[in-house]
Amino acid sequence: MYKIIYTLLYKEILQEFRSKEILTLLFIFTLLVLIIFAFSLGPLFENMEVLTPAILWITFSFAGVLGLNRSFHSEQEEGALRGLALAPVDPGVIYLGKTLANFLFISIIEAIALPIFVVLFYFPFQRPALLLFLVLGTLGFSIVGTLLAGIASNTRRQEILLPILLFPLLVPLLIAVVKGSQLLLMNEPFEKTLNWVRLLIVYDGIFFIISYLTFGYVLEE
């Protein structure tokens, strides 16, 4: 199983390294949105600790949707999704490979965008626990997003359908990461954010199990 996951992940990385489709698109979009937010809010806006996590996650969510819309593009070009479906591999493993690739690509963009965000918004990134929210949030986004991107890739209106399906399901996740991050930025103790951390872990776990078990139906004609 690990060999297959490695094979799928290596293929995704190799393709992205060659085409640079997802990372370039995500980086330009993220940068533009952050700059627009920075200019429109100005440097001395109030309630920074309330606003900045929301700005960050709005930016990452919209950029992430763009990336997810492209994530099955290589499988659509020459029907390779059927090639994967035909392979003697558990569909859940194929889902896992795709999810890890999406998680990796979104994380790379976050790693590049975060320093820019810190500078533009004077974001006090002093609490390491913020990283925990970032990782759990990105993981949940990739888990739900990969399943829905797979479903949407079988339709003609993929670009429209994916955000319509995805954003309602992301509401609990977005509330948890934004609220948790706000508490940390208000210098509250980490213990006060634990309920949000638990919610994120449960959200990621439930959606992972559902997606892993149902991805076979996405591959089926």
Place this chain on the structure above:
Amino acid sequence: MGLKVVLKAQGLGKDFGLKRVLDGVELSLSSGDLYGLFGPNGSGKTTLLFLLSSLMRPGRGKLLLNGREVRKDPEEFRRQVGLLSHQTFLYSHLTARENLLFYGRLYSQDNLEKRVDGLLERVGLKTESGDLVHTFSQGMRQRLALARAILPHPSILLLDEPYSNLDIQGCQILEEILLERKRDSILLIATHNLDKGLRIMNRAGILIGGQIRDEVDGSLDGFKENYLNRIENRP
């Protein structure tokens, strides 16, 4: 010589919305069969191949491999199936060699590198093995797709219009590969190209009205006339 394989379709049916594409297809294939499935455009040949490969779930009927229902162990069944479709299933930003290595790893193939190099040479793409697929012509992609389909040594090889985009040399390679594999495998070719198809086949049938009709076994004399009559007289 491998074990004899028997693939049976019993009453296979498939609807797309209100349109009935396949209506109780009965088909029995065994190792050594080189079966030609003929039919006009839109007769359901591709749909039947998708059902026979387990890519698509039938609306009615069942598919049996050596008497055992395929859906009970789809992974084991897929290990034995190769499909050459209208689409090549290739990744355009990978090289020819990387594509075959990728699929070979999904099938957990032994001696993969050697097998891949041998196949690339067999389909005449040895010198282009390091080129990205998006630089390939349609014919080269079709050759590579053929190599992808036979890579896991399938005992059931399903080919949908395999001659399309192939040049004379490509067609010759294809036919040589089919004749090499005939003894140990089930080979099913769906095409509407009668002249090319009938040269090498030992069984044939016409898919029309959602069912297979006028099956012939052994001598295919008179099959072409029969087929043309069917096409002309269809409702």
